[in-house]
Amino acid sequence: KQEVTQIPAALSVPEGENLVLNCSFTDSAIYNLQWFRQDPGKGLTSLLLIQSSQREQTSGRLNASLDKSSGRSTLYIAASQPGDSATYLCAANDYKLSFGAGTTVTVRA
Amino acid sequence: GAVVSQHPSRVICKSGTSVKIECRSLDFQATTMFWYRQFPKQSLMLMATSNEGSKATYEQGVEKDKFLINHASLTLSTLTVTSAHPEDSSFYICSAPPLVGEGTEAFFGQGTRLTVV
Numbered sequence: 001k002q003e004v005t006q007i008p009a010a011l012s013v014p015e016g017e018n019l020v021l022n023c024s025f026t027d028s029a030i031y032n033l034q035w036f037r038q039d040p041g042k043g044l045t046s047l048l049l050i051q052s053s054q055r056e057q058t059s060g061r062l063n064a065s066l067d068k069s070s071g072r073s074t075l076y077i078a079a080s081q082p083g084d085s086a087t088y089l090c091a092a093n094d095y096k097l098s099f100g101a102g103t104t105v106t107v108r109a
Numbered sequence: 110g111a112v113v114s115q116h117p118s119r120v121i122c123k124s125g126t127s128v129k130i131e132c133r134s135l136d137f138q139a140t141t142m143f144w145y146r147q148f149p150k151q152s153l154m155l156m157a158t159s160n161e162g163s164k165a166t167y168e169q170g171v172e173k174d175k176f177l178i179n180h181a182s183l184t185l186s187t188l189t190v191t192s193a194h195p196e197d198s199s200f201y202i203c204s205a206p207p208l209v210g211e212g213t214e215a216f217f218g219q220g221t222r223l224t225v226v
Contacts, residue, residue: 034215043115043202043220089152096143097204097215101152 002027004092006100014108019077021103023090028068035064035075036089038102044089048075080107111137113205115218122193122225130188130221132203138183139205143215144176147200156201159186193225 003026013019023033032051036044050057050066050073057064061078077084087104091097112135122128132142140161145153157178158166165178175197177189186205190197202220 032214036217041200041222044217046214046216049214091153091215093215096155096158097153098155099145099152 002030002092002094002096002098004090004098004100006088006090006103008103009101010104010106012106012108013080015080015082017080017107019075019080019084019105019107021075021077021088021090021105023073023075023100025071025073025092025098027092027094028071029094030068031093031095033064033066033073034091034093034097035062035073036091038087038089040087047088077105080105082107082109111135111205111214111216113203113216113218115203115221117221118219119222120224122223124194124225125192127189127191128193128223130190130201130203130223132186132188132205132218134184134205134216137205139186140183142180142186142203142205144178144186144188145202145204147202153202157188159188161186190223193223195225198223198225 005024007022034049035047048057048064063076066073085107087102089102091099114133116131142159144156146156147153156171159178159180161180167173180186203218204215
């Protein structure tokens, strides 16, 4: 059974700092890994999708890396803004999505 | 990207009643849809896999007689919470992959906040 872990559980940084969110998974036989953002009481917003054959994916200030052999993915958010405050979830896709518990980010103005 | 529409977004019901949640793929066909549940401050947990034209597959610990899933067409799956109780209060969300395998991106509905009083 796929187990997904996210560290840290919470993170508080001043505006402008770079964020590093970690995700690890136990079974490397995945199709892809997806990062989501969830605002309080809301659904999921897809941020980045990294295919199993890729090493990284970038969108604007977001960059996600994937090391499938070691079962790790990292989401980098550059120059954080208060609007980045949310919970970030990673999910490993081996046909079914297995989610981590998330990292709750607070960016202080 | 593909659009998945979930309805209703919020529902409050009395204990003992049933609630139906709909999940529609608007611009693609989905032979498979997934239903997740999220309790406060916890992550999403897969409840069941909905298969068009056949029975749903439930994850361990999920009561299939309590959470009825119907996947009547290639664009619609429904989850009915029967005889709801306060402990069923949760955030329910569906997802649909247009294709299976590498390249598959999961698209999610907006979620349904269920409160049982």
